[in-house]
Amino acid sequence: MTNLRLTPLAQSLPATVPFVGPETQERARGAVFDARLGANENVFGPSPRAIEAMAREGQWMYGDPESHDLRAALAQHHGCSPDNIIVGEGIDGLLGYLVRLFIGDGDPVVTSAGAYPTFNYHVAGFGGSLHTVPYVEDHEDPASLFAKAAEVDAKLVYLANPDNPMGSHHNGADIVEAMKALPERSLLVLDEAYVECAPEGTALPLPADDPRVIRMRTFSKAYGLAGARVGYAIGHPGLIKAFHKVRNHFGMNRAAQAGALAALQDQNYFEENLTKIATARERIAEIAEQNGLTPLPSATNFVTIDCGRDVEFAKAILDGLINRGVFVRMPFVAPQNRCIRVSCGTPQMLDLLAETLPAAIADANV
Amino acid sequence: MTNLRLTPLAQSLPATVPFVGPETQERARGAVFDARLGANENVFGPSPRAIEAMAREGQWMYGDPESHDLRAALAQHHGCSPDNIIVGEGIDGLLGYLVRLFIGDGDPVVTSAGAYPTFNYHVAGFGGSLHTVPYVEDHEDPASLFAKAAEVDAKLVYLANPDNPMGSHHNGADIVEAMKALPERSLLVLDEAYVECAPEGTALPLPADDPRVIRMRTFSKAYGLAGARVGYAIGHPGLIKAFHKVRNHFGMNRAAQAGALAALQDQNYFEENLTKIATARERIAEIAEQNGLTPLPSATNFVTIDCGRDVEFAKAILDGLINRGVFVRMPFVAPQNRCIRVSCGTPQMLDLLAETLPAAIADANV
Structure with missing residues (x-):
């Protein structure tokens, strides 16, 4: 070559x-x-209504680049504004955009040793410097994560709750308590991909506008639509808006948007x-x-x-x-x-x- | 914030x-x-067989991250190896990956003034420096593009054939002839999104292994699957392999892969x-x-x-x-x-x- x-x-x-x-x-x-x-x-698998909605959708048209209807329904579901929500090509895709927005050569990032490899892949892919802390009794440990973030001045701290691959979880209220030690200059990336499967009280009990954290959710797990590639993030509107600087605006499959909306509506x-x-x-x-x-x-x-x-x-x-x-x-x-x-x-x-x-x-x- | x-x-x-x-x-x-x-x-719209294939595909499973079957069929269709082909989330997604691989702060890129804005969006998004040449009689002009590439030492030169938004085209053989002036240090990004609609002889008549060019194709236009987000690139295996460094490996919708394959097979x-x-x-x-x-x-x-x-x-x-x-x-x-x-x-x-x-x-x- x-x-x-x-x-x-x-x-x-x-x-x-x-x-x-x-x-x-x-x-x-x-x-x-x-x-x-x-x-x-x-x-x-997904709701039969999701399957019907996907089959009904004309695939000759590009998807709505704003994912407007899905974001509106998600906002209602979570009691926030559509401006708090960005829809993307799975959590993987959204993590990629987020890392791209924040991380350049040598920028410090913290995660747990053995946590989600695709996040690490994105950090490496944008030249970031990954610092890890060990699991504590098969749980990711917010206290060690946030202490390490303070030590290295991390721009991003990754925490999955519930955790993958161990399946463990923390109460959301305990994470809020631990966040008192989250450095002001660090953004918490809270991956809640599995939260719908977890006990009541696991989801973070903080308003969507809280600028300290961005939450990742997906239709791939509890909603049964892994093949459709629909994830979303919930965060402060100023942070959510930054995704429009870099994302593939026309990247969302049209039928997938319709399927996710129908799945959400079939509780x-x-x-x-x-x-x-x-x-x-x-x-x-x-x-x-x-x-x-x-x-x-x-x-x-x-x-x-x-x-x-x-x-x-x-x-x-x-x-x-x-x-x-x-x-x-x-x-x-x-x-x-x-x-x-x-x-x-x-x-x-x-x-x-x-x-x-x-x-x-x-x-x-x- | x-x-x-x-x-x-x-x-x-x-x-x-x-x-x-x-x-x-x-x-x-x-x-x-x-x-x-x-x-x-x-x-x-797409082939009824594509619609059937998409409906048949179980959306609870992640898509094959290698898009193996689709790549194999495309290789057969184009008379090349699957190693010459990368499948991605539309040409838009692939252009993003390509620009990310090549372009950093201030790196020079050449295109025509008024050509595809999404390419320019990606170049700006990775800090590249965009140089333009004018259209000549409503055609993108390979000679001016390649001369400008030599002048600024461009890493990438974008050319759409046929052109969007003017609908004009060059014979593929004329582009090959013009490529004698393509600088050795510049990669030609040839966007053939519309080539199936063009007269015989428009597609570039060069082997997929030619290291001077990467060709972009899509199922969004002639195949009627814009909503599915399936594009692909044809190029030298060394270049194609580089996409695996940065792409969203699990980003391809599962039904979309099956739909594109069925559409391709319904000539x-x-x-x-x-x-x-x-x-x-x-x-x-x-x-x-x-x-x-x-x-x-x-x-x-x-x-x-x-x-x-x-x-x-x-x-x-x-x-x-x-x-x-x-x-x-x-x-x-x-x-x-x-x-x-x-x-x-x-x-x-x-x-x-x-x-x-x-x-x-x-x-x-x-």
Whole structure:
């Protein structure tokens, strides 16, 4: 190549992917997975009304670049103004825009060691300097995060509540209390992707206008629309407005906007889905216990299972499941990587988990 | 806001949008448009097979981050390798990634004055320095573009063939000939969004591996899937691979991938659509002539109409159409902005154009 005059930053970056997709693994193994339990998708799917709305929408038209109707409905749902809300191509897309707005060469950012890799990917992608603190008893720890933010003068501090990959959570009120130690010069990026699956009181009980925090939400989890790529952020209008400086204004799929709106408006279906998720969580915990493993408490649509030993043991169990057609994932960093992470599945998928887990453990014990 | 520690670049950028969407205009006027002829969409819509494929796809799953099946089919279609192809969230999304990879503070970029504003938006968004050359007889002019690129040592040179907003085109072979003057250190960004609507011989007749150029294609125009947001780029594998450093790997809507694949595989429907587009182009030209205006030759799915006077006159006609429920757009820059731009519409939409244009012209003449 003669013409590859990439920026110095782009030259320094690896051609990487934060997660290998299940389809890539399926192509490598030459067979599809029988149970897709690795990506924290919602196997129960979106509301039939969302499916109808998507089918009805004429895909020959570009989507509304303002996502006006969806933002209006979200504002009503959250009791705020549409000016508090930006809609984007999943939380991943919004995190990318946010990092781009704030982070340049060497700018300090804080997260937990082993938290969401795609956030780290964006920070690296814009040249930021990532500082980490450890999990405390399988929870991300607001106190350590905010102390580290003060120490390094972080522009952004990432916290997921509930947490992925451990499934743990804090009460929203406890985070508000901890925010007394959030430095004034640091913006809290609160990823609430799983909050609809969590106990009452987990969502941050602060007004949307609070300038200290931006909250990330998604239709990919509880609403069952991962394939549609619809996320949104809630924050101060001044911050929300900054997204218009850099975002792909016509990037939102038209049917996806309509599907998300219809899904939001079908709260009965949504509640039924939450019940199915809770039932699946209990079943996964039972299966783990029946096999001598320890399920961690979960406030999400997955259950993280402590395999009780080291990363090699957990990885061997994971490989044993994958080889038997059960797609699961595991945390990246010690000590969390003693675990595997299993998404809520249909009863049939969880039957297959129950059927294959003993053999996977036996393999790992060899 | 206390926390808005944006980068100096982000602070300097306006909160802007390259195009105001028709929905925004509809909300402002309190009524929907009866004829949506302003965004160069394809009113004839996608193949029924694409619609079926999108409806069939389970939206609870994330899309394949490799867009493997679509890339494989595109490679076959273009006679190249899947490694020559990257799929992204429309050409807009891909242009954003490309500019991000190449352009940092003050890096020189060349385009034509009045060419695609979204490319300019991305260049500004990454701090690039944009240099322009004028159109020559309503054509983007490769010779001036490449001479300017040599003069300023441009990293990227943008050329759309066929052109938007003028609808003009060059033979691909003539661009190859002109590329003898393309500086070795400049990458040609050839936007072929409309090339399927153009005469035989318009597409660049160079192998996908040629490192001097990256070509942009889309399913938004001839394939009728603007709402789905599926674009792709064809280029040297070394360049294509660089996109994996920065792109939103899980950004592609799952149903959109399936829809684009099905649309590509239904070439009969595609050919029928091209015929409808050609018929609509002729009708628009007739309507223009019947009203004493001059339609420019078009190699696209729109017709640019020379209103014969200045920008005020053209703008008055445009406003007259919009006020009568006909959404159209116009070029941004003189001398092109003596024109209005009308997308191919259904016969009913073009009847409305024929009905309203005389009154719009009468208004403009007051």
